[in-house]
Amino acid sequence: MQITWVTALLNWFQLHQRELPWRQTKDPYAIWVSEIMLQQTRVETVVPYYRRFLERFPTVEHLAKAQIDEVLKLWEGLGYYTRAKNLHRAAQVIQQEYQSVFPRSHSEVLALPGIGDYTAGAIMSIAYGQPFPAIDGNVLRVIARLQLVQKDISLPQTKTEVAAFLKGVFPLEQASDFTQALMELGALVCLPMTPKCTLCPIQVHCQAKQRNMQQELPIKSKKTLPKREKRYLAIIQQGDKILMNKRPMAGLLGGLWEFPGVESKNKQDFVQNFKRQFGLTIIPKVHKLDTSHVFSHRIWEMKVYHSELVSGEVTTAADLHWIPIDQLNTIAIPSAFQKIKDSLLLGGKLC
DNA sequence: AAACCGGGGAT
DNA sequence: ATCCCAGGTTT
Incomplete structure (x- = not known):
């Protein structure tokens, strides 16, 4: 009934x-x-x-x-x-x-x-x-x-x-x-x-x-606003290879590949944090592009620098690998970095 | 209970 | 700009 x-x-x-x-x-x-x-x-x-x-x-x-x-x-x-x-x-x-x-x-x-x-x-x-x-x-x-x-x-x-x-x-x-x-x-x-x-x-x-209450229901509490995060990324090229980092399995984008990057306030901070995180000394050369990515709980504002590798012993903290540009399509790269990847693939060589 | 964890389409 | 989507796990 x-x-x-x-x-x-x-x-x-x-x-x-x-x-x-x-x-x-x-x-x-x-x-x-x-x-x-x-x-x-x-x-x-x-x-x-x-x-x-x-x-x-x-x-x-x-x-x-x-x-x-x-x-x-x-x-x-x-x-x-x-x-x-x-x-x-x-x-x-x-x-x-x-x-x-x-x-x-x-x-x-x-x-x-x-x-x-x-x-x-x-x-x-x-x-x-x-x-x-x-x-x-x-x-x-x-x-x-x-x-x-x-x-x-x-x-x-x-x-x-x-x-x-x-x-x-x-x-x-x-x-x-x-x-x-x-x-x-x-x-x-x-x-x-x-x-x-x-x-x-x-x-x-x-x-x-x-009761004409379709619009009011369901009642759902507001979600917290995402936090903004400034992030500097390095494109480091040797011949036809790009230095890529495989993110640790646990945490954000775990197990996926990224253009090595660190949260930083400015360019100097970038170089310093990069050395601490990856054990590599770099010199940011060409400011290639800015791109942002919105997660549900975080916003990345990314500055991408074509950078020169000065010296470096790879630390255990990171998982860096040289990847041929024509093989970038064989590794899992999250959407946050797709614009950057496209600029490499379409542009062929970096400027 | 609240935070973390992606990305995109609809409005 | 905001909502929210065939949610689960961790803190």
Whole structure:
């Protein structure tokens, strides 16, 4: 009686769902890969990455025996690179602990690195058809409006309450479609700013719409502002090779390659910090370009100097390597440095 | 609970 | 300029 909205939602999903690559399979491995890629990342962005990844690593075993550098290269540009490292580690856990058979129980899935409440619920419901809710930003928004949830959705307690509500209405025979339908509604109709309520299959059940409060919900606390950081980068060339640094695996952009750089207040500070960080004495020559990059929690304002290498014993603190310019495309370089890389590749030689 | 961790598209 | 996206982990 009071859960007819579930049926209405499922009928709408049958008619209006998008054709997405991961909807052509029930392979838990493929579903898993898609869910990790989709964390905080839009569907359209993920699609080409997903196709390439599954072509290269069709099974858990292919992924488990891969080199992490190749996994990161396939992840290049997607962001949140810890996802790729956890995916790789979890594949090795599945190979060793589960004989390469993806685990079937919720507790085992949840225990894998990189899998939290949302992803465990998504895999259990979508791949295995079991009634575990998968609560992402879409679902929180849909349920907050449907049930007039006026608490901050970023509070763990709110998620717990939404989970309890969903468990009570879960259609046991259509768990996979129900999970996906909730998210699809959030992505296509129940939009954050201007929801398309006239198109909504459950509008008559929506408590927010009844009170004309769609715009006010969900309630979400503000995020802290990103911090600005001045960063000086050195382009150091010897013949057709460029000196590149592989960032430490832990931390920001961990395991990816960068044009060696340091946070510095000015040019003199740059040379000093560079020697401390990399053990190399350089002379900044040509101020090549300025570029900035915005992370969710940090802003890099980068000054790039074509620099001369005077002397240096490489310290253990860094992981410097000479990379031929025509091989820059074979290592994983994050988006923050893509403009710089392009200027090298297009310009051929430096000015 | 808050901070850290990427990148891009929509408004 | 702001929001937020099929979030998880660490502090």
